[in-house]
Amino acid sequence: MEILEAYDLTGSYRAAAELAGCDHHTVKRYVELRDQGGDATKRLPRPKMIDDYLSKVEELIERSGGRIGADRVHDKIKAMGFTGTDRTTRRAVAAAKASYRAGHRRVFRPWIPEPGLWVQWDWGDGPKIAGRKTWLWCAWLAWSRFRFVVPVLDKTLPTIASCLDATLRQIGGAPTYALTDNERTVTSDHIARIPVRNPQIIEIGHHYGLTIRTCVPADPQSKGGSEATVRIAKRDLVPTDINLRPAYRDFAELEDACRQFTTDVNNKVHRATRRRPIEALAEEQHRLHRLPENPFTAALGTTRKVAGDATISVDSVRYSVPHQLAGQTVWARIHGDELVVTAVTEDGAAEAARHRRSTPGNPSIKDEHYPPREDKAGERxxxxxxxxxxxxxxxxxxxxxxxxxxxxxxxxxxxxxxxxxxxxxxxxxxxxxxxxxxxxxxxxxxxxxxxxxxxxxxxxRQVAEPTRASEDHSLQPGTSAWSRFGVAPEGDET
Structure with missing residues (x-):
């Protein structure tokens, strides 16, 4: 602007250049550009080595949906005769991808959930305990933002039934829909891109008055609420170098940590609703369906009566269970090479014990299932x-x-x-x-x-007081032993 102002004042290229402190050719170029209606603030594009190959770069990005890497593009255009460096290719691919994303950006209509309508669940990788992998069941009530996390040792259908029952009893009712992934326990097949439900999960849903829905395959954005719950739970519960949480000693410690996490996260003010989820849940409970008195137990296995010694018998093998369950009825099922025992408590169905399968004559008894033994030392x-x-x-x-x-x-x-x-x-x-x-x-x-x-x-054996040198006593031995040195003993004539 100073150059153009100087030219308008003097009407001479050289005079304006002298006032603006630049070359007169520069003044001439900006004046001619203004007269042609151009923008003097924009830099004029310069020819590049990759200009002749930009159409191919754009074609590759369009065909790959914006996923192709710059190294792959560089190999292809290099085979066509491109002699530039990979750095030039990366810049061109980055610009082409930015243009592609601008034209193919996915626009979401804001989802405004209704109270009592949706609950979502998803799985997250939990920490390893004694070398064994665990998973985190993460449930999310859409309207109140109430979260519920439970650790499990497998993702089988009976485990889903017990976790779903525990979730619904925790929130105090059943919403209308439950949204989750397309795992085999929920969706057994896809026909013409239509999910075919697992009949057993449908039975579980009918028991609680739930309609099971699944998201679009490979589209986690269609259930972002539960995805966020999984991310937050893994960030706080799985030991990493970021949260500095120590490793868990046993599975019970992980359960305690999940219960504490559920309590803490639901008592914090949510940044979207500006209220605590536990308070919103109290309001949403009026819109939830009433739960059946008994949980869905058809998938939990066969019933067993716990004996007075806190054991059950499965295939002629005795397995121990927590002593608090003595006299009650539990459910036992075989999962691979393990026996899983499920008990129904006031909080719903929950795993009570898990054993490696044994053989008749070799009972599987765990010490943690019994109270500490009394100290008999006092009797002696x-x-x-x-x-x-x-x-x-x-x-x-x-x-x-x-x-x-x-x-x-x-x-x-x-x-x-x-x-x-x-x-x-x-x-x-x-x-x-x-x-x-x-x-x-x-x-x-x-x-x-x-x-x-x-x-x-x-x-x-008591040691006497050691002798020490002093003014009255010296530690130097006497010379009496030397008095007979050189004198032959009596009777010795040699």
Missing amino acids: TPKAASAEEAAFLQLSSGAASWLVEAAASGARRMRPKMAEAVQLAKLHGAGEVDRALGTAAIAGRFAENDLISILDHHIG
Whole structure:
């Protein structure tokens, strides 16, 4: 603008160039460009080596739907005679892809969910526990944004039934539709791009009053709510270098973490609704269908009665279950080489135990299914019943150990020996006698005079005060041994 203003003022190319501080040829070019109606602020395109191949680049991007890589394009146009570098090709491909995306951008109509209408679920990869893979069931109630996460060890249909039951009982009702992926447990086949539902998932949906729907294959954008739930759950629950979460010791710890995550995420203010999901859920529950009293158990396996020892029998093999289920009915099913036990609680159906399949005569019992054993050590602790016994036990732990071991070995005349130990304690101290009694208990020496021998040995082994050099005593040995040096002993004539 300064160049054009200088030219309008002077009417001379050279005078304007002198005022604007540039070459007069530059002034002439901008003046002619303005007279032709062009934009002087835009740079004029310069010819490039790839100009003759741009039509081929655009063709390749159009045919691939914008997915082809620049290295592949470079190989193709290089075979056609292009002599430029791959850097030139990458720039041309980036510009062509940007133009392609601008013309093929997918536009979404905002989805405004209605209360009580949609619930979505999806799977996320969970952390490995003891080398075993886990999955995260992630459910999302569309209107209230309520999230629910449960860890599982497989993605079979019975597991889906139990997770779906737990989700619906957590939200307090059943919405009209359930949206998920096209996995084999939900969609058994596709005919003319129409999904064919698995009959068993339809039975599960009818039990709860749900209509099962699936998204478009390979189109995660059609169910973005559950995808976001999976992403958030994996970010917070799966140990990574980002969240610095330590590895889980067992599956129960992962379950606790998922419960805590569900509580925390539903008590935070959602940035879209500006309210907590737990509060919105209380309002949405009025639009949900009532749940059946009993969960769908047809897919959970066969029923088994838990015995009083917290075990069930499957194919003549005993398997343990949590002791809290004693006397109740559970469902057992075989999944591969494992036995899965499902129990129905107030919160719905949930996996109670999982065992490796065993054979008759080899029961599978897990210690974690039973309460901690009572400490029986207290029954072996001596308790005085008379003054003589109390005086002996007052010596300390060595006396108690001697009494227990001597009684177990059937030692004779124990009472007189106990009285003897009390008398020795008055002479040599209770500590020394108790130490000797402890040594006798370890060595199994309970005969007559064994205690006195051990006591004498301990006292005799006491190290005397070491001799130190001083003004009154020197550590230098004497010379008396040298007085007879060179003198032959008597009777020796050699």
